[in-house]
Amino acid sequence: MTITPITESGPLLTLCNKLAEADYITVDTEFLREKTYWPKLCLIQVASTEVEAVIDPLADGLDMAPFYDLMQKESILKVFHAARQDMEIFFQKMNAVPKPIFDTQIAAMVLGHGDQAGYETLVNKVLNRQVDKSARFTDWSMRPLNQKQLSYAQSDVTHLRDIYEKFARQLAEMNRTSWVDDETAYLMDPATYTVIPEECWRRIKSRGTEPRFLGVLREVAAWREREAQARDIPKNRILRDEALLDIAGTKPQDVKALKKIRGVSDGFADGKMGHGILKAIATALDLPDEDLPRLPRRPRLPDGIGPLTDLLKVLLKRQSERHLIAARVVATSDELEKLASQDDPDIPAMSGWRWEVFGKRAMELKSGKLAITAKGKDIEIIEIEDDEE
Numbered sequence: 001m002t003i004t005p006i007t008e009s010g011p012l013l014t015l016c017n018k019l020a021e022a023d024y025i026t027v028d029t030e031f032l033r034e035k036t037y038w039p040k041l042c043l044i045q046v047a048s049t050e051v052e053a054v055i056d057p058l059a060d061g062l063d064m065a066p067f068y069d070l071m072q073k074e075s076i077l078k079v080f081h082a083a084r085q086d087m088e089i090f091f092q093k094m095n096a097v098p099k100p101i102f103d104t105q106i107a108a109m110v111l112g113h114g115d116q117a118g119y120e121t122l123v124n125k126v127l128n129r130q131v132d133k134s135a136r137f138t139d140w141s142m143r144p145l146n147q148k149q150l151s152y153a154q155s156d157v158t159h160l161r162d163i164y165e166k167f168a169r170q171l172a173e174m175n176r177t178s179w180v181d182d183e184t185a186y187l188m189d190p191a192t193y194t195v196i197p198e199e200c201w202r203r204i205k206s207r208g209t210e211p212r213f214l215g216v217l218r219e220v221a222a223w224r225e226r227e228a229q230a231r232d233i234p235k236n237r238i239l240r241d242e243a244l245l246d247i248a249g250t251k252p253q254d255v256k257a258l259k260k261i262r263g264v265s266d267g268f269a270d271g272k273m274g275h276g277i278l279k280a281i282a283t284a285l286d287l288p289d290e291d292l293p294r295l296p297r298r299p300r301l302p303d304g305i306g307p308l309t310d311l312l313k314v315l316l317k318r319q320s321e322r323h324l325i326a327a328r329v330v331a332t333s334d335e336l337e338k339l340a341s342q343d344d345p346d347i348p349a350m351s352g353w354r355w356e357v358f359g360k361r362a363m364e365l366k367s368g369k370l371a372i373t374a375k376g377k378d379i380e381i382i383e384i385e386d387d388e389e
Contacts (some may be wrong), residue, residue: 003150006045007059009066014080015046015053016066022048022101024077025070026157026164028220029086030140037228037235039089042140049155053155058141064093069279081105081119081156083187091193099188104160107167109263110176112324126166129313161389179353195229197222201293204241207246211292216284217248218293223280236272239263251281299343309340314372318379319358327387330358341368344379 004104006012012126019025030043043065044055056184057064071078071090078088083103091097113125115334120131135152138145145153162371174207186192201214201221208214221244239247252258258269258278268274329337331349338345339362349359361381364370371382 002277003054003147003154003294005054005056005059005150007056007147009061010065012062012064013066015051015055016070018051019046019048019070020051020073020076020095023200023214024079024164026079026160027071027086027098028080028140028153028156028160029089030153031085031089032139032141032333035232037232037236038092039085040141040297041089041093043153045153045157046126047154047161049161052154052158054150056143058143068094072096074099075185077102079104079160080162081122081160082116083184085190087187088193091190092105094128095288095293096195096233097188097190098228101188102164102168102182104163104167106329107171107180110179111167111170111174112321112326115326115328116177119156119160120168124161127159131159147366162385176353182352196227197225200225204244206245206248208245211289211293211294212251212284213248215287215292216251216281217244219284220244220247221279227276239268239277247277247281253278253285301337305337308366309336311365311372312336312340315362315365315377315381316358318372319361323357325357330354356364 007016014069015327026047028045029041031041032044032261033039041057042108044057046053046055046067055067056062068090070076071094076323077100078098079102082102082105083101087097087101089363105117105119108122109115114124120133123129123131132152132155135149138149138151138152140149168177173179204217204221208217216388222236222237224244226239227238231238238265239289246261246263247258250257250261254262255269255274255278258264258274259266260316264274273279315334316327316331316387320330331347331354335345335347335349339349344350348354349362351359361370365372369384371384372380373380
């Protein structure tokens, strides 16, 4: 079957009217962002049980408003795989997030298919099909796209349709649909995709904790983020993280000192951007001490807590395997440390379905009401009754 991308507003409106009748649609995107700050949306694939299509958002004069309206129609479930990047793109285009959504990667974890299962893995494992990978490295901004490329793109949403229907049935049978809803809630929060330049320093790996150092890092990282947004180029093409860390450490206050920073060229230091970053440094140096950022101190774990944490890891793995769910969905390593060291830790495993799967057993282990032992290759739990005298 020949696939013809939708490039005109009339056919797109007709498609959206058909899709609006569906209970759910599957959605995928192809985009580029190697040379830009903002992802460049190149192709949208969409399917319902009745229709599938490829939309070319790069087509001249194509009015995308009907499709973006459809993505905000709350009576239609939007199904993605590993939705975060797709959601970020739509948020940028629509200034709103698609909702409601279903993420098959999250559902796969809830159904015991492992951590962050890839799309191709699920197609193979769940549908017993193979994905043709020959068009994987296509430059999706090039036109025209050939039939092999279009078929590869469209198959993303047709396979996804079948995966979703299987997962939806399994989740309903296991009474776990709400588990997936809980895990996808953050994906529908606009704050997830809102970049605050003043907070970007937190994503830079650094061992420095001195407040003035952090203050300079915050200001120069915010400056870089704004410049990257304004110029629509990757932020590392302005300055790499390593250069920002050197700047925060040495705090250059003139062009001559800025040129000594590794990764800062003479042209950069002498030009407009050099002036901009020196201004950001000066702003940070003028801040009063009380306005400087500070990192919270990581609480010191009690001595001897390691063995209990290790036991909790074993219990988590055992319970996750028994309940056919990925362990990282139930509890993280940091949460296990809190659980080991605190009587009443404020972690997700202490409530809801996680409590039933793991938290209750973990507290019983801590209080000596159960023990863990090996039986052949299996880990067994032994209930310990209180001695009555």
